Amino acid sequence: MLELDSLGARYGDFTFGPVDLTVGEEVLAVLGPSGSGKTTLLSTVAGLVGADGGTVSLDGRDLTGVPPEDRRTGVVFQDGALFPHMTARENVAYAATDPERVQELATLLEIPDVLDRRPRALSGGERQRVALARTLAADPDALLLDEPLSSLDAPIRRRLRLELHDLFASLDIPVVYVTHDQRTASALGDRIAVLHDGRVEQVGRSADVLERPATPFVARFTGSENVLDARVVEVGADRLLLDVGDGQLSTTADGREAGIDLGETLTISVHPARFELGRRSKGTDCSRNRLHGTVRRLVNEGDQYRVVVTTSDGNPDSDAPLAGAADAVELTATVPPTTVDRLALQVDDRVSLSVSADDVHLIG
């Protein structure tokens, strides 16, 4: 078990922490933008930079003041940091306590064919496999990874991500995986900690963090980019009705228990994938929340379309000009290409966006 207790570090203007985290035999994905302190977190845990306060302990052992070589924290660096003057085999053997481990790890990480090559003759993916083998050869008590996939091409990254998932599960040690990529974090992390300006903004099970972001930052950074102000117009036992822009959405929440008052302004988030896009139609489907608007942008991202919609007043019969409407809000939906084809969607089309009340998340 890896425990960070009020861990802090200072670099010039940047203050990291205090951070409290506990990592058991699981993968904790630390997700954050560049400059949020991800690498500082790993470096202080590994002892590569000194902490200015707080403690790190591993399996009950206080690591304060312990030099990196005695911490048993294995680090995999962003570009591998392989020793250029050694072959892949020598790199792994350098760390190995038992020579037989080299072959064993080479087989596990599928690198037996490249063992006699120097790092510069390895592809990016091979380099990271060798780096991982080298780190595991030292038999660490905790594994720390600093964006090891970020410089790889997308197909290799996806493949390696799958393999890492299985590998980590077989390790039975705390794994801290730092990344700025929400997909990698959710694919690999049993739990996710979102780092922002040197502090942990939210930590929890991956699905919880992604579906129930605690702050607008977490919402945006984990992909729930529709973060909106909403005014409470009706408080029910299991439902809140909210004014959003010039339309209305309801959300499943016990407003009375949460002490939410009529007229209060709340912040909500909706993940773009949770919107269903349709042609504007008369009549309402009561089971779905529906907002209306006009397509402003339509971006083909390959596997999906990103559709940016500005809301109108919610009246499907209205032809009133929408741009500049005082209360209009901009919403983003991601939809599969089939939807775009089916609706023959184009910019300036009037559309409706429906979302289940369960998917309207109340941030606070």
Next chain:
Amino acid sequence: MASRAETARGPDWLAAATVLGALLLCYYVLPVLSLVASQPPETVISRLDDPSVVGAMGTSVAASTVSTAIGATFGIPLAYRLARSEGRRETLLTALVVLPLVLPPVVSGMVLLTVVGPNTLIGELAATAGLPLTRSFAGVVLAQTFVASPFIVVTAKAAFEGVDDQLEAASRSLGKSRATTIRRVTLPIAWPGVLAGVTLAFARAMGEFGATIMLAYYPRTMPVQIWVSFSTAGLSEAFPVAVILLVVAVVSLVVLNALGTNPLD
């Protein structure tokens, strides 16, 4: 040669660089070749019968080897320390290292005399202990070390700075001590640069004249011997000895580089 298309687009900078570089190389090589060509081999070889020339050869090679070894022993660690720290203090210390390089060698000899000269405390103590620091082999070594060792520090520092410190971090997080990390990761990677510094220092020590003549006229090194031959019998007497110094220096440097595979690798 510049193709027509390139010329049409503007000056051919690569060709210009080649021509300029070639001219400079000619300026280096031509005088050396002309010196060697001007001296009949018999004349040069006959000088090897002169005990003072042979003695000077021995003194030069031995003293240069010792001063280079001293420079490496103290200079490589200093280079590493300077490469791995940053800030104003490091800049100041680096300036101090460069100091002997910017002093005229004669002045270097003079400043050394004020510390180890016969009338100084250190000089007297050493002489009493039977190790005079002037007019002695030790004096030659002191002069050469002062003048030549900065080449090791400056060049090795640049070589160490070229080693990504993330590699050291990786090594240490793999359970290796700082000493093991330097021995097995940093030094092997920096080695070509370190060796270049050692080579430069050795060459500089072999050629050292100004500081040496201030500190130790005897035992004569090759450059001092050349000076003596020149001042007592003229240029025609000095030329053959210069050719011998040239050959000894070139052979020494070739040997140094051949032996220069990293002893720690």
